[in-house]
Amino acid sequence: MVVPAQGIETLRFTLANLISIAPFLLVSIAVAAYAGASGADGLIARAFTGAPLVMIAVAALAGGLSPFCSCGVIPLIAALLAMGVPLSAVMAFWLASPVMDPSMFVLTSGVLGTQFALAKTLAGVGLGVFGGLVVLAVGAMGGLRDPLRAGVGNGGCGASKVRTVQPVVWAFWRDPARMGKFRAEAVKTTLFLAKWLTLAFMLESLMLAWVPADLIAQTLGGEGLAPIGIATLVGVPAYLNGYAALPLVGGLIGQGMAPGAGLAFLVAGGVTSLPAAITVWALVKREVFALYIAIALTGSLVSGLLFQLFLSL
Template identity: 30%
Template sequence: MESVAPTLIELGRELVKEFLYILPYLAAGVLLEAVIRTFRWHVKIRHALTRFGTWSIVVATLLGVISPLCACATLPLVISLMLAGLPLAPAMSLLVTSPLMSPASYSMLSGMLGIGWASTVTVCAVLLGLFAGLVTHLLRDRGFREDELFRKALPQGDFHDPDYPVEELRCECGKQLSHRVNRCTHNKFLVFLARFWEGSLKIGRFALIGMVIEVLAEFFIPNQWLTALLAGEGVMPILAITFATIPLHLPQVTAASMIFGFFLPDPGQTIPLANGPGIAMLVGGPVTALPVMGIFLSMFKKRVFFLYLALCISGTLTLAFAWRWLGG
């Protein structure tokens, strides 16, 4: 019992030190996302997607990169757009890029792993979004037309309606603090403060989960194991990380936080993060979000789910091996 207390104190000290280090980047990213959500810029662009024609894949990819919404929040909105006429190809691009990058993700990746890694993940998100959209577009006439996607016809109605019959798609945003503040006051500044608070709780929670995992791993897992996995230059680390993260719910901020303490000289032990494993973790982990795959299985025909999974895995592996080759 005497040896447990010092260990817990040391764990807590490391956790606080790392959290304070990333706090300014967390605040900057959440601030930008709060501005975007307050003025609903991403919503205005998203509703215009159905009018962009063949350019919708590019627009959806770029929208996914700047959107503050995670994959779980994006999927119901994408389905509503598909019911309004959006083809599967741009919908797939949006779904793939949304979990990979956002203003908060870029800010926190810059703070935790450096601007180089933040920019690399952004480029990977764009490439993966374009790849997913293009492949889906080429397969459109092979069982992926708009009338061949859903397991059953979805009832008409507004997903924001609390009485919408499909529970998986029913939006709970009306219960959020920012929406209650907007209904009561219609004051943009107060809505912004509420958005900032919501974003701080959501993103801070994901960051804290990743740092707790990293601190525990640093204390209890032999360092050489982690070094072999994150700094390994062979094929196996890339394959191991890519397939190990498929069943995990691993948001971008959580994935970066898990690497953070090992990567930076201060405040963790330095592990030179290799290009391939880094991409496998930061791209492959977030893009195969388990809740999203669950909705895919329940809402869409199986071939749509397997297409999404195949695009995510093949895209991640291609990017990881390409970055490993480019990085020497």
């Protein structure tokens, strides 16, 4: 309303991008709704059994591929820790889960390309494995005992996914109750994604109009450690939401941001965004929180560097 000409252009830009991403949006909604209705999200419980190294690898894969929303991860983590699941496996899941899920993969492919989506998936799983191994090594030296803060509960409703493993009903449409859950999940996911993607495309339009491209290219473009390091640090306070960040990073890359810096921004922001970090701070002891932040930032930086190196080959 303040700048009518730009307002019209932003509206046109937002609608055009929403239409272009609609096929990917529909697939991502269907995947999320199917996982909830069929009970496939309950398979996550099976990731936390077995030998420590196997547990870490499976937990990282489960975190990278699971359809858990960000609001459901923290209660689940509290439940796992309270039930005595080793911190190494929980940390592997904890770090990988916010980075990628099936819906995010589809949308990332649509906005940034399949190569970037695969790189982000590998970064998430790799970060989980790396974090799990670090915690396992620290634990072997006698550290990180009793990670939960005093008085933290056992996860509430999020614990039910671990305590009671229900069979997966792949053909869920035969059950009216599960069909109702599918519809409810589809509506909830549609509203969630539509809200954040609309905001993201509006911000991208304003960014393209008002943020000088040469400033982006100078700060976050080019080769080397500096652009990726800056993007890793900036990703923590600047990160809005995993879905909203995709168009913003796409716009930044279009203005000269190094793809490796874009990946580092997405990974660091997803794992250590301020809302998630505040919740983690309230959940675990300070030494666990500090290790979580250090692993997340280190892994994000390495992921960005490796991706940039791969693209330069």
